[in-house]
Amino acid sequence: MNLEDTLLMIPGPVPVAPRILRAMSKPIIGHRGSEFGKMYAECRETLQEVFATKNDIFIISGSGSCAMEAAVGNIIGEKDTLVAIENGKFGERFREIGGRYGNVKSVKSDWTKGEPIDLEKVETALAEGAKAVSLVHNETSVGIKNPASEVGKLAKKYGALFIMDGVTSIGGDDVQVDKWGVDLAVVGSQKCLGAPPGASAISVSEKAWGSMVAKPPYYMDLKSYKKSADKDQTPYTPAVPLFFAMHEALLIIKEEGVQARIKRHEMYANAVRAAADGMNIEMFPQLNKHSKYSNTVSAMKIPAGIDDGKLRGGMKELGIQVSGGQGSLSGKIFRIGTMGNVSKRDILSTIEALELVLHKNGVVKKIGAGIEAASNILM
Amino acid sequence: MNLEDTLLMIPGPVPVAPRILRAMSKPIIGHRGSEFGKMYAECRETLQEVFATKNDIFIISGSGSCAMEAAVGNIIGEKDTLVAIENGKFGERFREIGGRYGNVKSVKSDWTKGEPIDLEKVETALAEGAKAVSLVHNETSVGIKNPASEVGKLAKKYGALFIMDGVTSIGGDDVQVDKWGVDLAVVGSQKCLGAPPGASAISVSEKAWGSMVAKPPYYMDLKSYKKSADKDQTPYTPAVPLFFAMHEALLIIKEEGVQARIKRHEMYANAVRAAADGMNIEMFPQLNKHSKYSNTVSAMKIPAGIDDGKLRGGMKELGIQVSGGQGSLSGKIFRIGTMGNVSKRDILSTIEALELVLHKNGVVKKIGAGIEAASNILM
Numbered sequence: 217m218n219l220e221d222t223l224l225m226i227p228g229p230v231p232v233a234p235r236i237l238r239a240m241s242k243p244i245i246g247h248r249g250s251e252f253g254k255m256y257a258e259c260r261e262t263l264q265e266v267f268a269t270k271n272d273i274f275i276i277s278g279s280g281s282c283a284m285e286a287a288v289g290n291i292i293g294e295k296d297t298l299v300a301i302e303n304g305k306f307g308e309r310f311r312e313i314g315g316r317y318g319n320v321k322s323v324k325s326d327w328t329k330g331e332p333i334d335l336e337k338v339e340t341a342l343a344e345g346a347k348a349v350s351l352v353h354n355e356t357s358v359g360i361k362n363p364a365s366e367v368g369k370l371a372k373k374y375g376a377l378f379i380m381d382g383v384t385s386i387g388g389d390d391v392q393v394d395k396w397g398v399d400l401a402v403v404g405s406q407k408c409l410g411a412p413p414g415a416s417a418i419s420v421s422e423k424a425w426g427s428m429v430a431k432p433p434y435y436m437d438l439k440s441y442k443k444s445a446d447k448d449q450t451p452y453t454p455a456v457p458l459f460f461a462m463h464e465a466l467l468i469i470k471e472e473g474v475q476a477r478i479k480r481h482e483m484y485a486n487a488v489r490a491a492a493d494g495m496n497i498e499m500f501p502q503l504n505k506h507s508k509y510s511n512t513v514s515a516m517k518i519p520a521g522i523d524d525g526k527l528r529g530g531m532k533e534l535g536i537q538v539s540g541g542q543g544s545l546s547g548k549i550f551r552i553g554t555m556g557n558v559s560k561r562d563i564l565s566t567i568e569a570l571e572l573v574l575h576k577n578g579v580v581k582k583i584g585a586g587i588e589a590a591s592n593i594l595m
Numbered sequence: 596m597n598l599e600d601t602l603l604m605i606p607g608p609v610p611v612a613p614r615i616l617r618a619m620s621k622p623i624i625g626h627r628g629s630e631f632g633k634m635y636a637e638c639r640e641t642l643q644e645v646f647a648t649k650n651d652i653f654i655i656s657g658s659g660s661c662a663m664e665a666a667v668g669n670i671i672g673e674k675d676t677l678v679a680i681e682n683g684k685f686g687e688r689f690r691e692i693g694g695r696y697g698n699v700k701s702v703k704s705d706w707t708k709g710e711p712i713d714l715e716k717v718e719t720a721l722a723e724g725a726k727a728v729s730l731v732h733n734e735t736s737v738g739i740k741n742p743a744s745e746v747g748k749l750a751k752k753y754g755a756l757f758i759m760d761g762v763t764s765i766g767g768d769d770v771q772v773d774k775w776g777v778d779l780a781v782v783g784s785q786k787c788l789g790a791p792p793g794a795s796a797i798s799v800s801e802k803a804w805g806s807m808v809a810k811p812p813y814y815m816d817l818k819s820y821k822k823s824a825d826k827d828q829t830p831y832t833p834a835v836p837l838f839f840a841m842h843e844a845l846l847i848i849k850e851e852g853v854q855a856r857i858k859r860h861e862m863y864a865n866a867v868r869a870a871a872d873g874m875n876i877e878m879f880p881q882l883n884k885h886s887k888y889s890n891t892v893s894a895m896k897i898p899a900g901i902d903d904g905k906l907r908g909g910m911k912e913l914g915i916q917v918s919g920g921q922g923s924l925s926g927k928i929f930r931i932g933t934m935g936n937v938s939k940r941d942i943l944s945t946i947e948a949l950e951l952v953l954h955k956n957g958v959v960k961k962i963g964a965g966i967e968a969a970s971n972i973l974m
Contacts, residue, residue, distance in 0.1 A: 220624075229625065230623075241617065242616075243610070244608045244610070244791050244792065246605060246916060247608070278656060278657045279656055279831050281831040281832070289812065312813065313813045316810045404832070406623070412835060413623065413832045414656050433812045433814075434660065434695050435657060452659075453660070453785065455837060457791045457792075457793065457836060457837070458793055458834060461836070537625060
């Protein structure tokens with residue numbers, strides 16, 4: 217099987233548009249020159265638009281986890297408390313990172329059951345006092361969009377900084393960093409932005425600048441990033457090819473328009489959910505008043521009559537890779553990512569492949585309901 | 596001027612061979628699959644050969660400074676002492692990183708004068724007790740190759756761990772991690788390895804594994820790297836394109852042979868030094884018994900009769916970028932990097948351009964001595 221021909225419909229990395237791959241493979245330029253500086257400045261400007269913020273914004277030569285740690289490690293010191301909201305694998309990661317720097321108060325939902333966040337518990341934890349609260353906006357492990365705006369209000373009410381992982385939402389779903397009061401927001405390159413993996417970006421509010429610890433990790437020291445960004449540079453050697461790629465990916469976003477891009481992601485997720493409904497596949501997440509289905513990844517229960525290996529293996533044979541469940545959800549759910557620069561054709565191919573595999577395994581009696589439901593949304 | 600046509604003869608980033616650029620721009624693959632695993636395992640194996648070590652070795656999706664911090668941040672805790680040997684900008688960086696994690700005892704030479712390291716002072720500092728000692732093997736800011744083998748002996752004598760920055764030597768100059776007793780050695784992708792910037796690698800000795808702190812930075816937690824590497828994976832999303840590039844760069848190194856590559860770098864540096872001598876340009880570093888000229892970057896004094904702007908500007912007009920001095924050395928020295936996959940043609944072009952610029956500015960009376968001296972080494 218030709219791996220280069222496999223369509224990645226997973227919650228990142230996403231397929232990278234050929235023009236981005238071409239941009240990435242340009243000959244390397246020195247990163248202290250004006251050409252690099254111009255490129256970096258343009259990236260930062262477009263990222264502000266994508267984040268919907270006037271805050272400072274920087275690109276980090278490290279993946280999303282590096283940016284998450286930059287957010288926590290610059291804010292949480294030994295005596296500080298982070299309220300870590302957890303309803304998935306990446307929420308857990310914030311707790312783990314927080315534990316390296318200070319105290320963590322964890323507000324958990326049982327993500328192995330796809331439980332949504334309980335805002336009352338969040339408020340109780342914040343009322344006890346905390347320097348910051350962390351939230352994963354779009355929790356890919358369960359396919360839930362968490363209530364960022366509401367958490368932002370609670371953070372404001374209790375005077376805590378709001379750290380938000382927008383790794384898999386920013387650039388694909390509606391994110392309003394300034395309106396929601398997000399003090400530190402992070403995004404990964406290889407998700408909705410449509411670029412290759414390895415880079416990330418972080419925005420920093422005025423309030424966050426006033427609350428920095430004295431000794432953050434050196435490589436993630438946001439004050440150094442700011443000092444260098446004022447000269448259109450990065451503090452350490454940047455991953456120049458990933459900056460080339462990010463620049464091209466952001467050009468594509470500007471051409472499409474941020475709002476149109478968000479609408480397109482919403483439409484894709486709607487199409488997947490409609491198809492699931494048409495094929496009697498149950499969505500995995502439990503929702504409540506403030507929680508919604510993710511618009512960038514759809515988590516579904518593996519239907520009775522087929523197992524994970526047959527479902528995903530069958531789709532891979534047709535050239536399409538989708539994701540399984542993580543941790544104890546392995547074998548119970550599967551997930552289809554619909555992020556970045558994928559096309560209607562990609563969505564339809566994926567649903568078609570899923571329907572065919574379910575049909576061959578006797579789960580779906582008659583071919584057509586899934587693809588028809590999706591086409592009603594897409595066409 | 597076409598920046599893509601500028602020959603980068605700086606101490607990194609280096610020109611990247613077209614076959615590496617092509618490898619980098621392959622469609623992205625999932626990083627949890629066996630294809631990625633195979634590639635990562637092959638990279639690690641070749642890196643062991645390049646490092647001359649049997650130690651564990653990992654690739655980090657972050658630049659050399661990230662790997663330097665990984666080395667220090669996993670070893671130095673609040674109550675530990677790092678002896679930081681400094682005779683250049685990157686030696687200073689180890690001191691700064693060390694200060695984020697514990698106590699630092701600095702052993703300084705005046706790098707603005709190009710002073711070599713005083714091993715007696717190093718021994719005195721180590722005799723007072725330290726958990727680790729850090730050394731920059733090849734200090735590009737001054738063009739000196741520091742005495743790594745001797746520092747390794749002192750570290751052993753006083754029971755300290757030896758942290759070595761081989762960012763600009765490994766893959767280009769002779770480095771013997773096991774023989775010298777280097778406990779943590781780091782290299783950058785964009786120097787002698789000939790790959791694009793943004794990745795780095797680190798080797799970890801058995802002794803280092805036994806001395807890890809409890810809470811290193813999350814993104815740089817070497818124990819996580821080891822746990823994942825046992826499954827041919829990385830703990831966090833890797834910069835897949837940079838891994839593609841690293842893999843191809845390491846294939847090139849295997850094809851050339853590590854020893855042949857070291858000899859080639861030595862020959863290039865000899866050619867630059869012979870040319871400098873032929874044009875009456877003074878080398879910048881002061882050497883002593885244990886210090887040598889760098890074999891990957893040559894630091895020279897800017898000759899009387901020309902200034903930095905005219906020298907480097909004139910060369911850039913001819914399509915060749917060389918480096919100036921850093922910090923207070925700006926305007927006093929210039930540096931020619933001869934790292935990675937550059938060719939004899941690149942070396943000769945650079946020397947020719949330098950000679951022509953010096954001639955046009957009246958510094959060199961007659962054209963020919965520089966290029967002839969270099970050709971005697973290269974041909």
